[in-house]
Amino acid sequence: MPLPQAAPPTPPARPIAPKARIYAMLDTDKDGVASRHDYFVRIERAQRATGRTDDDPLVIAAHATGERAWAAMDANNDGVITYEEYAAWVDAEKFDTVCRYALGALFDLADTDRTGALDRRQFTVLRQALGNPADNADAAFDALDGDGDGRIGRKEYLAAIRAYVTGDESPMGDALY
Numbered sequence: 001m002p003l004p005q006a007a008p009p010t011p012p013a014r015p016i017a018p019k020a021r022i023y024a025m026l027d028t029d030k031d032g033v034a035s036r037h038d039y040f041v042r043i044e045r046a047q048r049a050t051g052r053t054d055d056d057p058l059v060i061a062a063h064a065t066g067e068r069a070w071a072a073m074d075a076n077n078d079g080v081i082t083y084e085e086y087a088a089w090v091d092a093e094k095f096d097t098v099c100r101y102a103l104g105a106l107f108d109l110a111d112t113d114r115t116g117a118l119d120r121r122q123f124t125v126l127r128q129a130l131g132n133p134a135d136n137a138d139a140a141f142d143a144l145d146g147d148g149d150g151r152i153g154r155k156e157y158l159a160a161i162r163a164y165v166t167g168d169e170s171p172m173g174d175a176l177y
């Protein structure tokens with residue numbers, strides 16, 4: 001019996017594996033495929049939510065790092081990243097050379113008082129821009145604020161995502177879903 005024609009590969013409906021969870025997050029409109037529009041709408045949302053102008057240096061930086069990350073991930077330049085494309089691409093080295101800059105730039109957009117850390121309100125704005133569920137924003141904040149000082153530092157945020165992507169123990173799993 002012939003195999004059915006390949007539909008676009010999609011992660012499980014309730015993804016458990018870190019890469020599948022992150023991919024589900026990249027698919028902002030939840031149609032099963034992460035498109036260029038899905039990816040960049042997150043920057044636009046973060047910009048709008050923080051009242052930043054188009055010529056804000058942090059907005060420009062977010063677009064620049066976003067373009068670099070997108071170009072690296074969408075290797076065949078067709079405007080979409082399939083789950084298989086993403087899962088095969090991302091690893092610790094890609095995180096250190098590509099992802100951390102795009103994620104850090106989004107973090108900086110949300111850090112409106114420029115302290116290098118996000119308070120609960122700023123973190124919630126960032127999560128909403130990134131397309132994470134809003135209903136567990138408080139639990140996510142508590143999971144990432146390991147020292148309980150009411151702030152999530154830029155380094156601890158990026159380290160948590162890195163550990164999550166590379167399969168180490170990370171509070172990010174609780175923070176995403």
Ligand SMILES: [Ca+2]
Nearest residue numbers: 027031033035
């Ligand atoms: Ca999509």
Ligand SMILES: [Ca+2]
Nearest residue numbers: 074078080081
């Ligand atoms: Ca592609």
Ligand SMILES: [Ca+2]
Nearest residue numbers: 145149151152
């Ligand atoms: Ca903290």
